[in-house]
Amino acid sequence: xxxxxxxxxxxxxxxxxxxxxxxxxxxxxxxxxxxxxxxxxxxxxxxxxxxxxxxxxxxxxxxxxxxxxxxxxxxxxxxxxxxxxxxxxxxxxxxxxxxxxxxxxxxxxxxxxxxxxxxxxxxxxxxxxxxxxxxxxxxxxxxxxxxxxxxxxxxxxxxxxxxxxxxxxxxxxxxxxxxxxxxxxxxxxx
Numbered sequence: 239x240x241x242x243x244x245x246x247x248x249x250x251x252x253x254x255x256x257x258x259x260x261x262x263x264x265x266x267x268x269x270x271x272x273x274x275x276x277x278x279x280x281x282x283x284x285x286x287x288x289x290x291x292x293x294x295x296x297x298x299x300x301x302x303x304x305x306x307x308x309x310x311x312x313x314x315x316x317x318x319x320x321x322x323x324x325x326x327x328x329x330x331x332x333x334x335x336x337x338x339x340x341x342x343x344x345x346x347x348x349x350x351x352x353x354x355x356x357x358x359x360x361x362x363x364x365x366x367x368x369x370x371x372x373x374x375x376x377x378x379x380x381x382x383x384x385x386x387x388x389x390x391x392x393x394x395x396x397x398x399x400x401x402x403x404x405x406x407x408x409x410x411x412x413x414x415x416x417x418x419x420x421x422x423x424x425x426x427x428x
Contacts, residue, residue: 249390249393249394252383252390253383253384253387256383256387262367266360266364270360273361275357276354277354277358281340288343288344289317290317290322290323290324291346292346300341301328304348305330308330309330310330311328311329312326312328312329313328323340323343325339325351326339326340326341327339339351391423
């Protein structure tokens with residue numbers, strides 16, 4: 239009996255405090271599933287659904303003609319259904335700066351690809367809260383707190399599986415909320 243009572247505070251505060259942060263993290267992760275579409279939407283020059291007629295040799299030829307510095311690395315991404323244009327990126331040895339461009343599907347002209355507040359924003363918010371390595375530790379710590387809240391919740395609610403099938407929406411307010419809490423807690427547990 240004492241173990242269950244001692245877990246009540248841990249369950250309450252270990253779940254309540256990180257849950258607000260985890261809401262932002264999970265929401266950003268959901269939106270980040272559409273990162274390519276959001277980034278494309280934020281670049282009006284690339285909105286047309288025309289598929290590029292350029293080939294990989296054309297893109298590599300543009301790189302050889304226009305980038306005279308010594309390259310550390312370069313990468314090319316061909317047109318896809320989500321991004322119907324060629325993307326080219328490279329890093330120069332001396333400066334260690336990364337350059338990204340996209341080729342307009344109609345004119346085959348290179349367009350700079352600055353970072354947008356589209357998909358990349360939500361992707362970085364999801365995994366590091368735009369705070370670098372410290373943010374990754376905060377996200378990991380919030381996840382660990384939620385795991386502690388889930389385990390302590392199973393200990394507190396000794397009849398968790400019986401309560402899982404009990405939903406009394408017409409009961410008094412607190413009982414109905416507790417039933418909903420048990421239901422959604424067990425559904426999210428796996």
